[in-house]
Amino acid sequence: MPVQRSELQAYLAELLDVDAFKDYCPNGLQVEGCDVIERVVTGVTASQRLIEEAIAHNAQAIIVHHGYFWKGESPSLTGIRKTRVATLLEHDISLFAYHLPLDAHEQFGNNVQLARQMGWTIEGNLTSSIALMGRLDGGETGGSLQRKLSDALDFDVLHVGEEADDIETIAWCTGAAQGELEKAIEADVDAFVSGEISEPTVHLAQESGVHYYAAGHHATERGGVKALGDHLVHQFGIDVQFIDLPIPV
Template sequence: MPVLRSELNAYLNQLLQVGQFKDYCPNGLQVEGAPTIERLVTGVTASQRLIEEAIAHNAQAILVHHGYFWKGEDPCLTGIKKSRIATLLEHDISLFAYHLPLDAHERFGNNVQLAHTLGWTIAGKLGDTLALHGSVEGTETGGSLRRKLSDTLGFDVLHIGDEMDDIETIAWCTGAAQGYLEQAIDAGVDAFVSGEISEPTVHLARESGVHYFAAGHHATERGGVMALGDHLAAQFDLEVQFIDLPIPV
């Protein structure tokens, strides 16, 4: 059954509580397309390839975690940005994007979904950050957790730490959240998982003894938009298709 674009936008904005976040981009409807939606394509990032997939699936809307119009970028619609926007407008496809609200949501958030996927127990937030902390399922070592992450996420996870060390407590934040490692160290957890890694992260992990796992920005952030898409399919009787376009980082 079709849903009005305006109804879907209002529902998502309320569900994800977008007004509570000071974000780096606008959350919600970023590009306006057809007034009614029957088919929705979901994905991590609104790349040109994802837009082409939406066209191939005859979708009237796309829902992503990484959309457009980031703070500090050139606002001019030229080059690649012009091509993406022009394709959306030509085919009357709406683009919905939710960044921090989809990281933090207590049900559909990327961090919660990563925990569910790996079987981790959630104890609470890591201080005042978006990161969560808790415990792993069963008994893990540095090596076994790296293998479990790699197999589950389909990504060659980078591990900083001793493969034989036992790991019981863990903190995590999907995407580019390596900057939260210091809070994880202060919290006294055995390990921290994020999507990306930087040069200072390596030294902090080695010197603190806290294991660090870089499990892929894209790979760690598929869960939120997939769970949200499944919810929308049931809530509005929409045809929803998740398109996975993996990248090597």
């Protein structure tokens, strides 16, 4: 059953409360395509590969977590940027992108979805952060948690810490959230999980004793947009296909 682009745009804006966020990019409709949408492709990032997948699936819209027009980027539509946008316009495909709203949402957010996937009990947010904190259901060690994350996310998770240490309390924030480690240290949790890691992160983890897990930016952020797409199937009766295009970070 088709849906008007404008109706889908308004519904997602309200559902994800986009006006509540000051973000690094525009949230919502970034590239306007045709008026009526029957098929949607979802994915983590609006790469050229994902656009080509949308074309192959005869989709009228793409919904992603990482779209375009990031703060600090050149505003010029040249090179790769031109090719991506030109392809969308040529095929009349709309691009919707939701960054922080899709990290923070209480039902469809990446952080909530990671907790559900791993069976973690959510107890609240880290102070002034969209990062979550909680407790593991069952005894874990530094090593066993690394293996469970790797298996669940199909990603070679990097672990900083002793394998034999007991892990009971945890905080997490998907994507490039290594900077939240200091808040996790202040919260006195046993472990912190994010997508990416940087050189200073290793020293902070080692010196604080908080176990750190770099579980992949892409790998930790598949859950939100996939859950959102599943919801849209039930809400509008449209065809939604999640396309996973893994990358090594």
